[in-house]
Amino acid sequence: MNEAAGKPAPRPGILDIAAYVPGKSKGPAGVAVRKLSSNETPLGASPAAIEAYRGLADRLELYPDGTAGALREAVAARYGLNADHIVCGAGSDELLSLIAQAFLGPGDEAVFTRHGFLVYEIAIRTNGAAPVVAEEVGHRADVDNILACVTDKTKVVFLANPNNPTGTYIPIEEVRRLHRGLAPETVLVIDAAYAEYVRRNDYEAGIELVSGSQNVIMTRTFSKVFGLAALRLGWAYAPPNIADVLNRIRGPFNVNGPAIAAGVAALGDRAHLEAAVEHNDVWLEKVSVALRDLGLHVTPSVGNFVLVHFPDEDGKRAPDADEFLTARGLILRRMENYHLPNALRMTIGDAEANEAVVAALAEFLEPS
């Protein structure tokens, strides 16, 4: 008998999906945990955002504003955008899924890079389209390789800039060159989840590229530097033709009221944002240098995390390091799912957590 008979079958492609595995948050019983596995900010959310969130606690019977108008206005004012071209989502993950849902179906292809963010592949397969992987060069997206993957079946190209988990970025000139190489019918998604952290003269998140096109979307999130990951809040800036499409298919109340209020307040707290970026600037450098001094290879990162590569030596590989660190309550991210079995990703934490990881890895690497 046909194995599939007698039970519902999902659409083709869905059973090919490897479910997303979030960062661990637990260590051994009784050991204090420092979670550096999900790129969360060690500074937490802005106190103003927390207050705004609490302010809605006794109004939970009310539906939120389905247009998230206050948030779109606040984002528009902050970044100099037209609020009509902003679409909010329950995390940028939702927006990435909506984009895939709107533009991908069976027979279509979508391109992302070898170590690109895993949500793209899930979103592509969910819609029955074929994922196409462009090789990176030095763990960095390579525009020529991406363009070489593009065919007339390619409907969407996903680029995380900077990328998670590698932490690398490509200059805006390269993103423009990528865009010029695509047909006007192909959607270019620039996922700029870590844009606020990047301090490089040749980096831009892609706002101008969106404004001047009909096929570029930039996605942003409140989960990372703004510290609102628990609320699930993101936004996309898109040309009117694409914003219109996303607005047709999104849930009518896809962003919740406390999230809208907290997001508006977070945008207003410049000092908190600057403190978070400043902290990261200092510790990204310190951690990268300290780990390299231990002899580890650290991919140069502009995000709030580093990709650390371990020696190919018995007892010193990434899974061994992970076990050693976890026993001490230091939780980093395993990278097998990202085809980086001998690397761990470490989120930049507070001073104490960062120093604890460096000290533990020094001990781990000592010749036995």
Ligand SMILES: *Cc1c(COP(=O)(O)O)cnc(C)c1O
């Ligand atoms: C964390 C992250 C996101 C954001 O996810 P949310 O759904 O907004 O929490 C998007 N893209 C990348 C590359 C990320 O690392």
